[in-house]
Amino acid sequence: MNKHKSIDEILKKVNDVKILHKRERRIRVDVAADSLTTVLELLKGQASFVHLSAISCVDWIDDGEFELVYHVWSYEENCLVSVHTRIDREKAKFVSVYDLYKPADFFERDIYEMYGVFFIGSPRMEKFILTEWHGIPPMLKDFDSESYVQNTFNWTEYNPDWLQELEQQGGGIAIKPEEIRLSGELHNMSTHRERDKKKKQDNVKGWKS
Amino acid sequence: MRPENYQAVQLGDSNEYEIFIGPNHPGIEGNYAFRLLLDGDTIVKGTADAGYLHRGFEKLMEGRLWIQNLALVPRICVPDPAPMEVVYSMAVEEIMGIEAPRRAQWIRVMQLELSRVAAHLFTFGGHAATTGMYTPMFWGVADRDLVLDLFEEFTGGRVYSIYNIPGGVRRELPDGFLQKLSHLLDYLESRQNDYDNLLFTNQVFVKRAKNTGTLSKKDALELGVTGPNLRACGLEFDIRKNDPYLVYDELDFEIPTQQHGDAYSRILVRRDELFQSIKILRQVIEKLPSIDGPIRTTIPNPLSWNVKTGEAYARVESSKGELAYYVVSNGKDKPYRVHVRGPSSMHAVQTLEHLAKGARLEDVAQIMFSLDACPPEVDR
Numbered sequence: 125m126n127k128h129k130s131i132d133e134i135l136k137k138v139n140d141v142k143i144l145h146k147r148e149r150r151i152r153v154d155v156a157a158d159s160l161t162t163v164l165e166l167l168k169g170q171a172s173f174v175h176l177s178a179i180s181c182v183d184w185i186d187d188g189e190f191e192l193v194y195h196v197w198s199y200e201e202n203c204l205v206s207v208h209t210r211i212d213r214e215k216a217k218f219v220s221v222y223d224l225y226k227p228a229d230f231f232e233r234d235i236y237e238m239y240g241v242f243f244i245g246s247p248r249m250e251k252f253i254l255t256e257w258h259g260i261p262p263m264l265k266d267f268d269s270e271s272y273v274q275n276t277f278n279w280t281e282y283n284p285d286w287l288q289e290l291e292q293q294g295g296g297i298a299i300k301p302e303e304i305r306l307s308g309e310l311h312n313m314s315t316h317r318e319r320d321k322k323k324k325q326d327n328v329k330g331w332k333s
Numbered sequence: 334m335r336p337e338n339y340q341a342v343q344l345g346d347s348n349e350y351e352i353f354i355g356p357n358h359p360g361i362e363g364n365y366a367f368r369l370l371l372d373g374d375t376i377v378k379g380t381a382d383a384g385y386l387h388r389g390f391e392k393l394m395e396g397r398l399w400i401q402n403l404a405l406v407p408r409i410c411v412p413d414p415a416p417m418e419v420v421y422s423m424a425v426e427e428i429m430g431i432e433a434p435r436r437a438q439w440i441r442v443m444q445l446e447l448s449r450v451a452a453h454l455f456t457f458g459g460h461a462a463t464t465g466m467y468t469p470m471f472w473g474v475a476d477r478d479l480v481l482d483l484f485e486e487f488t489g490g491r492v493y494s495i496y497n498i499p500g501g502v503r504r505e506l507p508d509g510f511l512q513k514l515s516h517l518l519d520y521l522e523s524r525q526n527d528y529d530n531l532l533f534t535n536q537v538f539v540k541r542a543k544n545t546g547t548l549s550k551k552d553a554l555e556l557g558v559t560g561p562n563l564r565a566c567g568l569e570f571d572i573r574k575n576d577p578y579l580v581y582d583e584l585d586f587e588i589p590t591q592q593h594g595d596a597y598s599r600i601l602v603r604r605d606e607l608f609q610s611i612k613i614l615r616q617v618i619e620k621l622p623s624i625d626g627p628i629r630t631t632i633p634n635p636l637s638w639n640v641k642t643g644e645a646y647a648r649v650e651s652s653k654g655e656l657a658y659y660v661v662s663n664g665k666d667k668p669y670r671v672h673v674r675g676p677s678s679m680h681a682v683q684t685l686e687h688l689a690k691g692a693r694l695e696d697v698a699q700i701m702f703s704l705d706a707c708p709p710e711v712d713r
Contacts, residue, residue, distance in 0.1 A: 174554055177557075177674060178657060181672075182670045195646055199575075226683065227556065227679055253711075262392060
């Protein structure tokens with residue numbers, strides 16, 4: 125039996141809240157960015173959602189938005205509420221929930237590092253995992269790992285005599301160096317999509333032959 | 334941080350000095366550094382320093398097919414890899430709206446519990462070694478190896494089994510496997526006295542572990558501590574019971590708890606959990622032969638599989654605590670986003686820093702290992 129008021133009842137005063145009961149013990153809440161702290165405060169204060177399970181960030185590059193998802197769990201209700209909100213991708217600033225949930229320290233720092241979203245009021249907005257990294261935040265969709273690797277490292281072909289002999293006998297490395305995914309042709313294509321398309325075509329050819 | 338980039342802190346006239354522990358040291362199952370500010374041998378402040386095992390799994394997963402990622406996920410936590418693939422499969426299943434057949438669910442439970450047994454045996458040994466007792470370490474690793482032999486037999490891989498796929502498991506169990514499992518459980522139970530005598534009631538260990546790294550229930554809840562570390566503070570909570578997945582609601586087992594929240598309580602909780610896992614495995618041995626049916630549902634061709642648009646937050650109780658995956662799909666053949674919430678990301682950073690304050694230098698390794706943190710879960 126529920127000890128607390130239902131989520132719908134608690135959140136009905138907040139503007140623009142969409143509540144979706146996804147399945148047993150899983151509720152999705154969609155809320156505007158400026159009401160997010162209110163919703164979390166209500167959930168923690170009135171419905172015992174004391175455990176911040178995680179804060180996830182999703183980069184919706186086509187919409188020009190970041191989606192922040194706060195997963196909170198109640199030890200009394202045995203229910204997980206995921207509070208979704210969207211913020212502007214260009215500004216990439218949001219308010220910290222560290223006052224409410226201490227684990228936010230870790231998650232917000234992680235998002236700051238990987239996505240570049242600055243959390244105002246978070247105690248440690250600094251590098252943690254990528255201390256030697258100077259490029260753009262790597263989890264952004266416009267960071268392309270493949271071209272970064274291509275531009276940063278010098279690739280050398282590994283084709284010693286003994287391997288050539290093996291290959292003449294039909295053994296050795298199955299994929300020839302010019303066929304591997306970092307070939308020049310792929311590298312010259314400007315966007316990720318073009319490259320994906322090209323790779324897919326190659327794959328199809330490969331399967332057919 | 335690379336050593337050559339580190340600038341020593343000038344502390345002026347104070348007696349405090351800095352010590353770098355790690356990234357390789359006995360206190361943890363991987364590479365993880367801990368920067369300490371000491372006064373004498375008392376820690377004034379500890380700062381966690383991660384990043385030595387960052388392999389960019391979350392980014393890599395966005396560039397691979399749904400099915401390819403199953404070979405990546407177990408590598409996120411070496412000592413306890415099975416929950417990773419199960420929770421990833423569960424998340425994809427939830428988005429797809431499919432469910433693994435009952436037989437597959439029972440096999441998954443068996444895999445998860447075997448993995449938990451292996452991980453706890455590893456932790457016993459590691460924790461004992463941080464107090465200078467090396468025999469339990471060899472015992473723990475040797476007994477874990479017997480579990481790995483079983484993994485090899487039924488999944489093909491000793492550590493990374495890559496046995497699950499969304500919709501079920503890959504292979505049927507080999508003939509006579511359950512009998513072998515039963516023998517192993519008999520053996521592990523027969524070892525209980527040895528472990529108790531040498532480790533759990535041994536005063537050399539008990540005196541070191543008691544009242545070391547004590548965490549109150551209030552602090553544990555505030556810091557987001559989960560799993561055995563939370564149960565050692567007295568909260569009876571287990572995702573297998575309170576947010577049941579697979580067939581855990583049909584199984585009979587208890588949630589072991591302790592009250593003091595110190596290193597000794599934490600290892601005792603793990604000891605009791607090991608025997609609860611054996612109890613669960615016995616039930617699996619009993620029930621699995623009577624559950625017929627397929628081991629996986631039909632799924633589309635995995636090489637051109639477009640998972641429909643949606644998102645799911647799946648969580649399981651791993652040997653370290655709450656392990657969750659947030660998976661987002663935009664209807665393509667690759668995930669749009671996978672967020673890994675490892676339990677150690679809470680234990681090894683804020684909790685460790687909290688517990689280190691005021692502790693003594695010689696206890697740091699033990700506090701770290703008693704939290705059973707797995708650094709790759711922090712770095713990912």
